Amino acid sequence: MNREEFQRLIDDRPVVIRMNDGREYYIAAGQNVMVGDFNAGFLVNVDGVKRNAIVSFTNIASITCGAAPNG
DSSP, X not given: OOHHHHHHHHTXXXXXXXXXXXXXXXXXXXXXXXXXXXXXXXXXXXXXXXXEEEEEGGGEEEEEETOOOOO
């Protein structure tokens, strides 16, 4: 996956990003995502606390578009 493909998949719709180690991140539609050449950064909710997540494109297993958050 490259920067352009990632940006196209997350534009203006909710997505769930699944990493190759089993972690999942829900990104709401319109949420700010900072996209670099080889990684992306965004805020995630961990037990009610906003945390920064930075993911490498090489470690993304799948992106599900139009997804709802788990739990």
